[in-house]
Structure formats: C-alpha cells, structure tokens
Amino acid sequence: MKRWSVMATVLVLVAALIAGCGANNGNGGNSGNGAANGGTDAGTNAGAGNGAAEEQKRIALVTPEKIGVNPFFTQMEEGLNKAAVEFNFEAKVIESADPSQVEQNLRAAVAEDYDLIITAAFSAVDALAKVAAENPDQPFAIVDSFVDAPNVRSIEFREHEAAYLLGAAAGLATKTNTVGAIVAMDVPLLGKYTSGFGQGLASVNPNAKFLVNYVGSFTDPAKAKELALLQSSQGADFIAGMSAVGDSGVFEAAKEKGFYTSGQDTDRTGEDPERIVLSQLKETDTVVYETAKDFTSGNFTYGGVNYGLKENGVGLTFVTAESSSPLSPFIGQENVDKLKKIRDDIVAGTIEVKNPLAQ
Structure with missing residues (x-):
C-alpha cells in the first residue's frame, strides 16, 4: 500500500506540472x-x-x-x-x-x-x-x-530639407512664377516647412512669388479649400498642401481650378495623379x-x-522614393534629375538648408 501511495503522489505532481506549463502558454x-x-x-x-x-x-x-x-x-x-x-x-x-x-x-x-x-x-x-x-x-x-x-x-x-526639395520643384516647374502653400497653423514646427520651401524656391527661381495662408486648424478641409481658391485667383499654378486633414480641401480646389498641388507625409499622388503631382514624405x-x-x-x-534626407527619414516622391503614379509633365524628368542633384548636395553638405528653429 505504501508503494501505491508513493506512485499516486508522483502522478499528482506530474499532472500539476503539466497543467502549470499549459497555463503559461499565453502572451x-x-x-x-x-x-x-x-x-x-x-x-x-x-x-x-x-x-x-x-x-x-x-x-x-x-x-x-x-x-x-x-x-x-x-x-x-x-x-x-x-x-x-x-x-x-x-x-x-x-x-x-x-x-x-x-x-x-x-x-x-x-x-x-x-x-x-x-x-x-x-x-x-x-x-x-x-x-x-x-x-x-x-x-x-x-x-x-x-x-x-x-x-x-x-x-x-529635418522637414526643412524635404521642403527645400519641394520648393525647388515648384520653382523649376511654375509657369506663372507664383506658387503657394496652405498651412495648417502658424506654429514653429510648420515654420520648418514654409522656410525650407522658400529657401528651395529662391535657390532655383529667385523671382518667383511665394504665397502662404494659414487655416488655423489641422482638420478643416473647407477652410483649406477656400484659401487654395484664393491663391489660385492670385495666379498660383502650384499650391502645396501643408494642412494635414485639410489637404483634401486643397486637392478639391486643384481639381476644380486646374492648378497643381502636393500632399504630405505619404505618397498622395495616387488620389489624383493629374493634379497631385508630388508629395513631401515623412517616413514615420x-x-x-x-x-x-x-x-x-x-x-x-x-x-x-x-x-533627414541622409537617413531616409524625409523625402520627395520621384526624387528620393519611387511612386506608382506616372510623373506629371508639369514636373518633368529633366527637373527630377535636377532635384536629385540638389538632394545629393544637401546630403553631402554642399547645400545648407537653414533650420528656422535652430538656436
């Protein structure tokens, strides 16, 4: 009887061990x-x-x-x-x-x-x-x-580096010598976008006019569209969307009035390849x-x-990253080649893009 008692005890312990292991198989x-x-x-x-x-x-x-x-x-x-x-x-x-x-x-x-x-x-x-x-x-x-x-x-x-490329693209492509940007809010972070864009624009087309309007919100497509229509009436043939969710309003205005535009963060060109011809990328x-x-x-x-550009953290469609959309004739391969050279010069330090937030 004593021998059977020992064996029973062993079996109980083995069963308990197996049950415990099964309970720990979760995440x-x-x-x-x-x-x-x-x-x-x-x-x-x-x-x-x-x-x-x-x-x-x-x-x-x-x-x-x-x-x-x-x-x-x-x-x-x-x-x-x-x-x-x-x-x-x-x-x-x-x-x-x-x-x-x-x-x-x-x-x-x-x-x-x-x-x-x-x-x-x-x-x-x-x-x-x-x-x-x-x-x-x-x-x-x-x-x-x-x-x-x-x-x-x-x-x-370093958004200002990608914005520099976008501004240069606008300066090379514009036919009216007037371009613009619809920006969410007048805050320091977004100053990196407008400053970089302005630097790039001036580097290739110092005579071009740069219009900037602020929506006052990151989520107001209606206001963004209204401001884009205003800039279009002032002669802008390229208007960059820099208004987050509001960019959809800029895209609507571009389709209605026939100007060209760009998106932010991800490649937005597929939404309307005829009018959304570039996207400033932020590789989150x-x-x-x-x-x-x-x-x-x-x-x-x-x-x-x-x-920044060196680490592939920011960029521009067709210049630093491929796109499934066709390249717009408004931008053109010749300008893309020029922009790739500008990108290489920024990475090499030959071109210095000033950060407006730097002390």
Missing part, C-alpha cells in the same frame, strides 16, 4: 481594457513557440487619434508591425479617439507593463511629459516632437521601425535624435 500581457479606446494587437507573440516567450519584449504605440484618419499614424503602425515580426517582440496599438485620451492611454500602457511606450505628435507632448515624470523607470519615445525628460527618446525630422514607419530595432537590440538611447 504574458492582458487585454488592455484600461485604455480609453481599447487597443489592437500588432504582431503579438511574433516568434512564439521558440521556448523563450517569457523573454519577449513588449512595445506599445499610443496614437493621439484613430488609425486611418491620418496616414502619418497608419505608417507608424505599419513600421511597428514590421519590426515586431523581424525582431520578435509583442506589439500593441492603443488608439485614442482624440488627443484628450492620450494621458489615460499612456497610463494604461504603463499599468500593462510594456517595456517601451511610443507616442507621437505635439498633441501628446503635455501628457507624455506628465506621465514620464511620474514613471522615471519607464522607457518612452515620442515621434515628431520633443519632450525634455531623462526617460524619453524624442524623434524629430522608418523611425518607428528603427526605434523598436534599437530597443530590442540593446542600442536604445534617450534624448533627441533626428532624421
């Missing part, structure tokens, strides 16, 4: 119900089954608006997904319905013990500064803004991918980092 994280607007898993458990799930890093991306509204944030999600697969970490996107929810969603990500929390845009700056100060041991990163904190990597772009997918790569490989640093 090690919770569902994120504390987030103001929930979240979506991106690349969750990439590489699971390799026997090292407990060592897998976990990275969260907190966006200040819903994915799909602005290509800027959609690209970030794509970069995170790609990195999750390649570098074997668990990724999650927590979408905010609007910027007021960012602080709550950052706190939710902290509570869920994510190893790195990434957010973006100036609308998230105040929330991140507050949450980062309260959680000094938690690593954070912010894209397209700067937060002065010892546990935050601030990722900024690249910077999120590189940030995740640095973190998972142990090369992550805090403080400011920036991406």
Whole structure:
C-alpha cells in the first residue's frame, strides 16, 4: 500500500506540472481594457513557440487619434508591425479617439507593463511629459516632437530639407512664377516647412512669388479649400498642401481650378495623379521601425535624435522614393534629375538648408 501511495503522489505532481506549463502558454500581457479606446494587437507573440516567450519584449504605440484618419499614424503602425515580426517582440496599438485620451492611454500602457511606450505628435507632448515624470523607470519615445525628460527618446525630422526639395520643384516647374502653400497653423514646427520651401524656391527661381495662408486648424478641409481658391485667383499654378486633414480641401480646389498641388507625409499622388503631382514624405514607419530595432537590440538611447534626407527619414516622391503614379509633365524628368542633384548636395553638405528653429 505504501508503494501505491508513493506512485499516486508522483502522478499528482506530474499532472500539476503539466497543467502549470499549459497555463503559461499565453502572451504574458492582458487585454488592455484600461485604455480609453481599447487597443489592437500588432504582431503579438511574433516568434512564439521558440521556448523563450517569457523573454519577449513588449512595445506599445499610443496614437493621439484613430488609425486611418491620418496616414502619418497608419505608417507608424505599419513600421511597428514590421519590426515586431523581424525582431520578435509583442506589439500593441492603443488608439485614442482624440488627443484628450492620450494621458489615460499612456497610463494604461504603463499599468500593462510594456517595456517601451511610443507616442507621437505635439498633441501628446503635455501628457507624455506628465506621465514620464511620474514613471522615471519607464522607457518612452515620442515621434515628431520633443519632450525634455531623462526617460524619453524624442524623434524629430529635418522637414526643412524635404521642403527645400519641394520648393525647388515648384520653382523649376511654375509657369506663372507664383506658387503657394496652405498651412495648417502658424506654429514653429510648420515654420520648418514654409522656410525650407522658400529657401528651395529662391535657390532655383529667385523671382518667383511665394504665397502662404494659414487655416488655423489641422482638420478643416473647407477652410483649406477656400484659401487654395484664393491663391489660385492670385495666379498660383502650384499650391502645396501643408494642412494635414485639410489637404483634401486643397486637392478639391486643384481639381476644380486646374492648378497643381502636393500632399504630405505619404505618397498622395495616387488620389489624383493629374493634379497631385508630388508629395513631401515623412517616413514615420522608418523611425518607428528603427526605434523598436534599437530597443530590442540593446542600442536604445534617450534624448533627441533626428532624421533627414541622409537617413531616409524625409523625402520627395520621384526624387528620393519611387511612386506608382506616372510623373506629371508639369514636373518633368529633366527637373527630377535636377532635384536629385540638389538632394545629393544637401546630403553631402554642399547645400545648407537653414533650420528656422535652430538656436
């Protein structure tokens, strides 16, 4: 009887061990119900089954608006997904319905013990500064803004370099010698766009007139369209969209009045190749991918980092990146070749593009 008792005890222990192992086969994280607007898993458990799930890093991306509204944030999600697969970490996107929810969603990500929390845009700056100060041991990163904190990597772009190319393109292509830009707001960050554009324009066409109007919002297509129509009436044959969601209004005006225009952040030329002839690119997918790569490989640093033409963080369609759209005759291959030379000179330092925000 004693022998059977020992065997029974062994069987119970083995069963308990098997049950315990089965219970640990999850992804090690919770569902994120504390987030103001929930979240979506991106690349969750990439590489699971390799026997090292407990060592897998976990990275969260907190966006200040819903994915799909602005290509800027959609690209970030794509970069995170790609990195999750390649570098074997668990990724999650927590979408905010609007910027007021960012602080709550950052706190939710902290509570869920994510190893790195990434957010973006100036609308998230105040929330991140507050949450980062309260959680000094938690690593954070912010894209397209700067937060002065010892546990935050601030990722900024040299937008003025790409804007220089766009301004040069406008200066080479214009037939009326009048070009314009519809800008979301008169704020320092967007001064990098208008200043860079103006420098590029003057470098190739010093006699060209540059019109600038401000919408007063990042989400007002109707006002942006009204201002684009105004610039068209003043003789502008190329009007750059620099108004975020408002750019759709600029595109509508271009279709109605026959002037040429450009988009921002992603390649918008496919929406109307006849009138949207260029796009100033901001490769947010690249910077999120590189940030995740640095973190998972142990090369992550805090403080400011920036991406320009040299790092392929910014660019211009047809010049630094291919497009599925045909090249517009208004721009022309001859001008593209000139712009590629200008791009190379900026990277080499032969051309210096002044940053209006530099001290």
